[in-house]
Amino acid sequence: MDHFTYKQGVLHAEDVPLTEIAAQVGTPFYVYSTATLLRHYRLFDEALDGMDHLVCYAMKAASNQAILKTLGDAGAGMDVVSGGEYARAKAAGVPGERIVFSGVGKTEAEIRAALEGGIRQFNVESEPEMDVLNRVALELGTKAPITVRVNPDVDARTHAKIATGKSENKFGIPIARAREVYAIASRMEGIEVVGIDVHIGSQLTELEPFEQAYQKVAELTETLRADGHDIRRLDLGGGLGIPYTRANSAPPLPVEYGALIKRTLGHLGCEIEIEPGRLIAGNAGLMVAAVVYVKSGEGRDFLILDAAMNDLIRPAMYDAHHDIVPVQEPAAGIEQRAFDIVGPVCETGDTFARQRMMPPVPPGSLVAFRSAGAYGAVMSSEYNTRPLIPEVLVKDDQFAVIRARPTIDEIINRDSVPSWL
Template sequence: MDHFLYKDGVLHAEDVPVADIAAAVGTPFYVYSTATLERHFNLFNDALEGLDHLVCYAMKAASNVAILKTLARLGAGMDVVSGGEYLRAKAAGVPGDKIVFSGVGKTREEMRLALEGGIRQFNVESEPEMEALSAVAEGMGLRAPITVRVNPDVDAKTHAKIATGKSENKFGIPISRAREVYALAARLPGLEVIGIDVHIGSQLTDLEPFRQAYLKVGELTGILRADGHDIRRLDLGGGLGIPYTRGNEAPPLPSQYGAMIKETLGHLGCEIEIEPGRLIAGNAGLLVSEVIYVKSGEGRDFLILDAAMNDLIRPAMYDAWHDIVPVIQPAPAAEQQPYDIVGPVCESGDTFARQRMMPALAAGDLVAFRSAGAYGAVMASEYNTRPLVPEVLVNGQDFAVIRARPTFDEILNRDIIPSWL
């Protein structure tokens, strides 16, 4: 569910007409719904009621500080994967003891930054990382709390580029080697082992891969406790999918996911962490664009938009589907026709949809990409010297620009001309 609905024939973001935002900030732009962000976070939080738990938002999905602050006010922790994300979380007012640091390539500088500012735990992914973290923490007179990310060799049955739990993926250590790796961690003076971490992929639409992974984690918990490790926290990652196409079979609900966690791991007495990102932010955002031209080609018509692959890369990178709807609601009996919907970047990959059935549109019409809140603005670039698009947050009848579109002067002034030129 989201809060982007047609009212009086115009698409609204909560109580704000999307066309009004377009008139104020120009196109293209991203717009997020506060009510949807809050609803989706609360669904996860409620799903784990009865367990000692923390919902850590995976901020790589959408990391604007205003979004983080919206979730932090509800009690969310944050899952970060870089020093920059750590600083964003802190800027949003998230205390260090609610920030989890994930990722396969943490640098010593990032480790030091998090230890200085406070950290809930590091989810470590290799022996070299353990040794580096121990050295940094010991040099600061600290012990770094860690979980070890184990790779359970479970097929998440998702896109190859967002699967992370198979043996061939770069993430974590093989679960078969967990005992020896935990033994090493226990010997390193700068580390405090507190738990286990697992994450098998993103956009999962079936609970069974989660179940397989969590049963393995439960078994490993017993083994590691028998070895003398104080396993008191289980970080289960994120990955629950969202319905990108309306009318298709819906992914499992957070309540079903929570029930499965309680069934598989609730008896262990561990604190549970989950790290949802896409399901919190995905359907909470739209990308709004204007039709520049309608072009007739050989056997097909093109809608050429002012948004491009640099603004929303998911279709080009993952062959991802986004529902694309007119901002002005078409009549119920409006005839539809197929369009290739493309952007202005000089690459054939700058294609959002092929032969998509749409009502007749004309230059100047606005369209909205649904389910664009996750992995949209955060993956955008200035390719072709196209400015990053604004981000807007709606709260009831109010809206505010939470990231402005840079001017061309601002973009060009970042370039530095060397003295010999």
């Protein structure tokens, strides 16, 4: 469910017509719904009711300060994967005890900053990383709380580029070596083992891969406890998918996911952490663009938009689908035509959809890309010297620009020309 609906013939974000935002900020732009963000966070929180738990928003999905503060003020923790994301979370007012640091390539500088600023735990991905954590913690006279990310060799049945739990992926330590690695960690004076971490991928649309992974984690928990380790926290990652097309069946609901966690891991008495990102932010955001030209080609027609692959790269990168709808509600039964929907970047890959059925959308009209809140603005770039597009947050009948569009001069002035030129 989201809070983007047609009212009086115009698509609204909550109680704000998208045409009003477009008139003030120009197109293209991203727009997020506060009500949807909070609803999706609370669905996860409620799904784990009765268990000691923390929902840590995976902020790589959408990391604008306004989004982080909205969720942080509601009680969410944050899952960060870089020093920059850690700094963003702290700047949004999220305390260190609610920040989890994931990622395979944490640098010494990032580790030091997190230990000095406060951290809930590091999800350790390798033995060399654990060595650095131990050394930096000892230098600072503290202990680094860790979980070890185990790779359970489970097929997440998702896109190859976002699967993370198979043996050939770069993530984590093979689960078969977990006892050995935990034994090493227990001998390090700068390390405090607090639990186990697992994350098998993103955009999962069925529960069975989660169940396979969590059963392995349950067995490992009991084994490690028998070895003398105080396993009191299980970080289960994120990855629950969203319905990118309304024509397809919906992925499992958070309440079903929560029931699976309780069934497979509830008997262990561990604190549970989950790290949803896409399901919290994905359907909470739209990208709105304007039609620049309607072009007739050889055997096909094109809708050329003022948005491009640099603004929303998911279709080019993952062959991802986004429903694209007119902002002005089409009349019931109106005839539709097939279009290739493209942007102005000089690459054939700058294609959002091929042979998509659309009602009439003449030049100047607005279209909205649904389910664009996750991995949209955060993956955008200034390719072709196209400015990053604005982000807008809506709450009820109010809206605010939460990232402004830079001017061309601002982009150019970031460059430095050497003195010899």
